[in-house]
Amino acid sequence: MKCRKCGGLAAVELRRHNAAFCPPDFIAFFRNQVSEAVRRHRMFTREESVLVAVSGGKDSLGLWDVLLDQGYMTTGLYLDLGIYDYSKESRAKCEAFAAHRGAPLLVVSVEEAVGAPIPGVQAATRRPTCSACGLSKRYLMNKAALDYGFPVVATGHNLDDEAAALFGSILHWQAEPLARQSPALPSTHPKLVRRVKPLYRLSELETAAYAFLRGIDYIVEECPFAKGATSLMHKEILNRLEEASPGAKHNFLYGFLEKGRPAFERMSAVALNECARCGQVTTGTLCGFCKLADQVKRSR
Numbered sequence: 001m002k003c004r005k006c007g008g009l010a011a012v013e014l015r016r017h018n019a020a021f022c023p024p025d026f027i028a029f030f031r032n033q034v035s036e037a038v039r040r041h042r043m044f045t046r047e048e049s050v051l052v053a054v055s056g057g058k059d060s061l062g063l064w065d066v067l068l069d070q071g072y073m074t075t076g077l078y079l080d081l082g083i084y085d086y087s088k089e090s091r092a093k094c095e096a097f098a099a100h101r102g103a104p105l106l107v108v109s110v111e112e113a114v115g116a117p118i119p120g121v122q123a124a125t126r127r128p129t130c131s132a133c134g135l136s137k138r139y140l141m142n143k144a145a146l147d148y149g150f151p152v153v154a155t156g157h158n159l160d161d162e163a164a165a166l167f168g169s170i171l172h173w174q175a176e177p178l179a180r181q182s183p184a185l186p187s188t189h190p191k192l193v194r195r196v197k198p199l200y201r202l203s204e205l206e207t208a209a210y211a212f213l214r215g216i217d218y219i220v221e222e223c224p225f226a227k228g229a230t231s232l233m234h235k236e237i238l239n240r241l242e243e244a245s246p247g248a249k250h251n252f253l254y255g256f257l258e259k260g261r262p263a264f265e266r267m268s269a270v271a272l273n274e275c276a277r278c279g280q281v282t283t284g285t286l287c288g289f290c291k292l293a294d295q296v297k298r299s300r
């Protein structure tokens with residue numbers, strides 16, 4: 001296989017682009033895709049400080065690596081979920097990456113914020129672990145950005161994550177998640193920061209290849225609660241489609257963003273208030289995170 005750019009020996013084949021690249025040209029291709037995402041969706045400018053949410057995995061550390069190399073002003077944000085050894089190891093990977101690159105890293109503990117680590121929150125609330133975790137992550141990312149003055153939070157969601165989320169929402173025709181499914185969510189309230197996903201054009205395989213070729217030391221193990229998650233089943237189904245028809249995932253997601261999402265966006269405009277206790281954005285009186293913290297407190 002020959003590199004599409006230089007004709008040298010290719011190391012990464014991208015069937016959906018009908019192309020193959022040698023390591024340096026693949027790295028350039030990857031960075032170009034990130035630049036294209038940032039430009040197309042006006043995610044952030046070089047004058048803005050970007051808070052990059054890092055989990056210690058290949059996607060988020062790969063994203064931080066690209067943004068650092070492209071000269072953006074970035075700070076990492078690691079949310080310590082308190083999930084046994086997984087959290088200890090993933091935090092160590094983020095700290096080592098930040099130290100190696102001389103980049104600032106903020107660490108926020110879920111236990112300090114909500115009163116228990118994620119497994120404790122699950123036990124106290126009997127809510128599915130990933131739902132309590134997802135709610136906590138979204139809340140704490142926004143809060144950290146507001147507290148430290150960042151206008152935007154970037155996450156490492158890739159094409160596979162986005163296509164699987166879309167597939168899940170369509171299976172149940174969930175209008176609100178469909179309206180919010182976007183590579184860039186603008187700030188619609190002074191207490192809500194912009195959220196962007198600069199890797200949405202790159203597949204999981206591509207982010208793994210990038211991290212490997214860049215020598216990024218990331219945590220390979222999945223969170224123990226990811227096992228059996230429906231999102232993994234949706235990814236498997238989409239992978240089978242992709243195998244049979246390269247580009248299927250890409251067409252599914254991009255087609256929705258272009259043709260489907262505007263309709264859902266019009267349908268579900270919700271009024272936002274400030275939480276009576278913490279002041280963060282909510283559709284009710286008390287936000288979901290404050291309710292979660294109350295449940296944890298009551299269970300003690």
Ligand code: Q46
Nearest residue numbers: 129130133134223225226
């Ligand atoms: S970290 Fe949290 Fe994920 Fe673990 S508990 Fe579920 S949501 S699987 S991305």
Ligand code: ZN
Nearest residue numbers: 275278287290
């Ligand atoms: Zn609140």
